[in-house]
Amino acid sequence: MSTLDLDPRFTFDNFVVGAANRLAAAAARRVADAPGAAYNPLFLYSASGLGKTHLVMAIGAHARRVHPNLTVVYETLEHLLEGVMSAIQAGERDAFRNRLRHADLLLLDDVQFLAGRRGAQEELLRAWDLLTARGGQVVLASDRPPTEIDDLDQRLLTRFSGGLIADIGSPEYETRIVIARSKAEERGQTLAPGVAETLARVEFTNVRELQGALNRVLAVQELEGRTVTAEEVAHLLGVGVETRKADEFGAFLNDIAGAVGEVVSGVSAEQRLADAILRWEGEGFRTRRLELALDSPVSEIEADTLIDEFESDVERLRSIGARIRELDPEAPELERLEVLRNPDRLHDAEALLAAVEARTRSLPQPPTSPSFDELALPASLFAVRAARAVGEAPGTRYNPLYVHGPAGAGKSALLVALANEVRSQSPDTAIAYLTGREFADELMDAIQHNHVDGWRSRYRRARLLVLDDVDAIAGTERVQEELFHLFDDIVRAGGQLVFAAEVAPRALAGLEERLRTRMESGLVVELNEGAEEATGTEPETTGSARDVPAWVEPRVPVAGNDVPVAHAEPDLTDVLDEAPQSEPQLPVDDFFRSREKVLWQWPYVEDWLETEAG
16 A cells, blocks of 8 residues: 655645744744754644644655655555555555655654554554664644543653644634735735735634635635625625724724834843744744844843844855855755755855855866867877877777877977867867866865865866876875876766876876876877977878877886886887788888887787787
8 A cells, every 4th residue: 555645735835834833834844954853753733724734744845855865755644554454464564564664754644543543553653663763754743732642652652742742723813814815826816905804804713714715705706707805705704704993993003003112112132032033943944043042141232133143144045045056956055954044054055155166167168279270280290190089089099198298399289179179079078178287276276265075076077188287286195186086087987088298107207106007098199290200200091090009109017117118129020021011111220219109910019929929
């Protein structure tokens, strides 16, 4: 038997808060914001028709919205007992119990029907203890307080009384006016002046009766296409409405006007604080600051100052929440209600906003030129062809690409051309282009302002990270640590990394070994236009840039150290003799002088070593 669904009509937004239900509404909001953290259990009771079921369902709806992974179970006691009986008959009693025990938020309505049902009380006790042991929240609703439920197990009575018990009284005149107006607005209708006030003067025993009377008024307006006046209300309802004579009402207004100053001045500091606590609790804000002030003697001036400061902090919290929602409507920070609803944690809320701002800042972009077509470097250069291959399919080959060469060799222009190629091929790709110095400065700023998490999240969005002048981060500990983690995050996400420096990773003093090995794990290529042209060793290529061999300067393990193949000085005569005749062949001496060591027949070092061993 499945659990009951929540009624979507019952939310906190359409629950009218007044003096008679303020405490219950405030407690319900706090429980919905942080289930299991306060008022556990929350026991709500009232006569029929005063809104306890509305509040219980509002708790469930709000909790599901702010905590999407929360398991919320709503049951009436009668439905629960039917489920127990069905489970027993089907031999699924344990499965039914587990469904309750594994709830994060159990909402149980009509608890008064536990009276005299020992079996039901035992089932509830078992589920209760297991649920609360896991930190779960229990909310109960009844038409009477726990002490008035007949024949209630003392263990349950103790548990019911261990949290907060709040009653909901009949709404006073002003609240009845607001209820009548809000319900009419929900129906898309407008009440004539005085109609809501006239309805509110009728002594209804509960809100349902008030709503029924309002429905009759609205039905006349809908069906007859006219507006009901205040004078017609008594006739439509068939009841007598107590009204005041004009002179009595005028005298009453005069009395009020003459006493306003005396009433205002007569409100004590404690009463002002209490009113503020009720108001802001009802809106879901933590009021501990005001509660502490209420427990100590304060003057009226001090109370007013405290309230003004509190309300100023509340407004700032609201603006912070609105700004976070504007930056990222799905921001997980919006669920941090223990911060965004607590004026005493305004500093933490500011930090949340700073983190979101840091995370959602646009990534640093490359200059708009040059492109590969505008590049001054010869297109035949190996480094240029490798960069073109990366630009065509970033993240799938030569990852990372590491370009090194002396100042003025054109490394920066080549990296910009690569980034612009990716941008032209995939405009939606998240690209980050910056120098090592800029990378380090941004990190230091994030550390100083305590929003490193936002900084990290920002760069994790990148699917192409181009870091020029990596030399600048050599010798830094924290910057290299962050780059190390960022490297792995981007690669795991299928992104591409491109680096440039004046020297190869192995020659970069102060570079951590774990970063060096990662930078060398892709393609390390030297960009030195003059040297490459002078050697004349660039092989002719008829295929695309993607035909470029996938390795340069392969390294052979020698006595525990990696050294370039060229330094191993093998006898390559046989290797070159066996190369396909269609490929250009190089003299051995030219091979060692060349900056691009390419073996056409054996693209993998391991294959070549096996040949040599044989």
